[in-house]
Amino acid sequence: MNIPAPYMLMLGDNKDPLAIKTARGIHYWRPEKCVGQMRLNEDVPSLGLPDMNIDTAIAHGAKTFVLGTANAGGVLAESWIPLIVSAIEKGMHVASGLHQRLTDVPAIVDAAEDAGVELFDLRHSTQKLDVGSGVKRSGKRLLTIGTDCSVGKMFTTLALEDAMKKRALSASFCATGQTGILIEGSGIAIDAVVSDFIAGAVESISPDCAPDHWQLIEGQGSLLNPAFSGVTMGLLHGAQPDVLVLCHEVNRDHIRHMPHVPMPKMEDIMSLALRLGTLTNPNPRFVGVAINTSSLNEEDAINYLKEVGDAFNLPATDPVRFGVENIVDHLVTVFEDNA
Amino acid sequence: MNIPAPYMLMLGDNKDPLAIKTARGIHYWRPEKCVGQMRLNEDVPSLGLPDMNIDTAIAHGAKTFVLGTANAGGVLAESWIPLIVSAIEKGMHVASGLHQRLTDVPAIVDAAEDAGVELFDLRHSTQKLDVGSGVKRSGKRLLTIGTDCSVGKMFTTLALEDAMKKRALSASFCATGQTGILIEGSGIAIDAVVSDFIAGAVESISPDCAPDHWQLIEGQGSLLNPAFSGVTMGLLHGAQPDVLVLCHEVNRDHIRHMPHVPMPKMEDIMSLALRLGTLTNPNPRFVGVAINTSSLNEEDAINYLKEVGDAFNLPATDPVRFGVENIVDHLVTVFEDNA
Structure with missing residues (x-):
């Protein structure tokens, strides 16, 4: 589109x-x-x-x-x-x-x-798609990955794009949901794709690009959401991310619309994403944690983000409240060190 | 259908x-x-x-x-x-x-x-589907899970149905692919479903059933196939299997049609499936390994199956050559012990 x-x-x-x-x-x-x-x-x-x-x-x-x-x-x-x-x-x-x-x-x-x-x-894909190939593409890719749906993956991805562009880094947003597609003007609603083509669709919206260009791919669902894990899995393998940013909402106590399913732990999603991500990228890494802290007052939010950052040894932020500069700082450092 | x-x-x-x-x-x-x-x-x-x-x-x-x-x-x-x-x-x-x-x-x-x-x-689902709920259903479920596509998941599932029925166990085959649907006369081609509904489709073909009834669900794809992992993931979470049977083909050296992707190790698929499977089933277990040994002569096949069985402490068989009685024996024992 x-x-x-x-x-x-x-x-x-x-x-x-x-x-x-x-x-x-x-x-x-x-x-x-x-x-x-x-x-x-x-x-x-x-x-x-x-x-x-x-x-x-x-x-x-x-x-x-x-x-x-x-x-x-x-x-x-x-x-x-x-x-x-x-x-x-x-x-x-x-x-x-x-x-x-x-x-x-x-x-x-x-x-x-x-x-x-x-x-x-936007909810209906008419594009002719291929199945995924799993072949490594040129350029760099970042994927936001959530503990659940609606925890701020699109917002975080767009905030990262904005912050990276302001530093004159080469970056573009790859939309995978309908709002993202309208924002960017292009993309594919991954949850509307026939399931054989999930990874292939993601490959098609994040093709080969310049070695120093960052494609910032909007995540969907959660690896541990019983309804939508298939979408997230195909997205992870199709995106073949070099870098992941975890998205989470504090104080959500169960998976959205599923009171019988407890929220996954952040560390479980991170370890699963890294383990599964190595299938299509030799070295996927988390570079930050983005948390919706809207249920906390500002002081509690700051303390909570510090705790999370210390626990994972990663920058943690609430993108809405505090921006994503600390994640971009870290991303740049990691890739300078590993260039 | x-x-x-x-x-x-x-x-x-x-x-x-x-x-x-x-x-x-x-x-x-x-x-x-x-x-x-x-x-x-x-x-x-x-x-x-x-x-x-x-x-x-x-x-x-x-x-x-x-x-x-x-x-x-x-x-x-x-x-x-x-x-x-x-x-x-x-x-x-x-x-x-x-x-x-x-x-x-x-x-x-x-x-x-x-x-x-x-x-x-058969390749096109017209059924109105719901998204998955992740709610535990009554009855018992077995899912075949493969290291790759086309390693014998449908054959193994049907062989298990046949062997279980011959022992007067209550069992039925739940088809997830077009050949399986024609064989059974019902089912849903999971890879043709819109990706939002993968788990929901599997839930709909394996609904609540009698406590001693076994629904034997035909697996698809592989958790570590870069093109089709999303289908497999949604199938695993929707099937909420009590029991898994691993399917593999000996001497296949890379993922089908992907010379750049090495075959997953059996133990990696098993540990991933158990870890992910606990999302919708409190205690998923492997009860057997089914291997296509057609590239080996009979003596080598017997030796190989013994090795695999010893390594995983599970019955291993080639369903085409040797049937699946040993897997059913083990399944019955496990569920007698844990009834």
Whole structure:
């Protein structure tokens, strides 16, 4: 997928701030890609972007109409279809992270054909994929790996990209989930790929690159999440990471949505990831620990991160609170020493 | 999927014995499901079943027309379409293991709608799946786990089912690949499932069962195959096996189709499987090792199996040459001792 920017962000009609999480992520990480927002009523939270209609957005250069909302069941509201068709007729591509496909709505498909624009169903891979090869690729790769889902892997990866670029390191973000794909404009939603092709899909989004370039690959799931471990395993082997960053959330006491499954220990995930990672990389290493400490006050968070850092002899941080400079410092040192 | 038996096996027009491997597997394991074979020319190897045309097959009770062949590219030959349509018009369901879907051929779809019969595209899952839950299910489960693809996991699982049933143990085969599905008449091709649902699919084919019943789950891939490890991981966590049987091929020196990836050691696969398996089963155990020794003469095979058995303190066998009685003996003992 390659989604043309800039975007017009459609925020829907829901007043729940969580419903616009995807749009918020795009705006936070790539404000330059967002020309405006469209809210269907006044209760919908604002991202602080100018409110625009389709004509204004196009006049400001918007190329893709992004359905940046999550709603119950992932269904496309009937009432949005005329709006989407209108955006298409006026020349915009459309990207959607909903479960229901744009390409399953005949009015949308017909309009897109007539207008010659593209429809991006982010949850549904249409790309022709190969199975993984396991062949070592040139360049350097970092993968974020979590103790569970939703512990900050995407945020950490993007924060690392940002910090590395600010130091003039050569780095790029490789998206593996729908929000990441909208942020970057490209990538593959790994959890939507047919299981034979998980590793192959990851290989295709992180191909050979310059020896000093870092591909920063967004992790998914957890090796010890009973529902999604297969995705994480294929991602680890396909990514063949030189470097890993562990992501965790403090005070989460069980796997998300599974009260019967205790949270994995950080050290268990680390040792498993290193052991499994050697299949496709001769020397994978952890260079840092990124922890969501939002349940702690700042003093407790600082103390906790110090404990974790000491325990693993690695820089530990909460990327949201304290940034990821300490991880980048360490990464640079490790690779200077081992160049 | 639930494929009505008995079958008429269509063997195609290829003289290569490997092309009819699927049909051979069905006939070997479920001769009672096969009323006849259809060969499109005299060079096609025979399974020893009566050669029949469609009318004769139906007169003998055939319910499903099975495309039991593999051909280059997995494409449906144009010339077979009239034959398939004719089988449909005369009332047979059709099952295919080809990559190209029956449901992508309008003539076949139309005929099936008119006749009210079902089309089974075994490589393509259409079943609505849930994500895995990781909740412990009642009953007992065995999973075959391999050092690589194509080391005899399906054969071993079916041989165990056969041997256990002969001892009046309650056992059933849970198919996870297309040949297995045709043999059993039900199952899910795990490698064709969207990766979010790997574990959930396995949970759905091995649901709660009677406490003394054994579900024997066909393994896929390998935890250390760089292309397919994700499938194997999800299968392991979804299967939550009480018992594992390791499958291996002697003298294979690298992962299939990957000369750059050495074969995993049996002990590495065993320790990984036990460590990972504890996520969804409190006490997974290996009860045997099944080895394809076809590259050795019989004396060498016997010596090799003795070595392996001694090294792991487990029964080792080549299921094709020597059956799996020793593994069943051990399984029964372990569960008598630990009942």
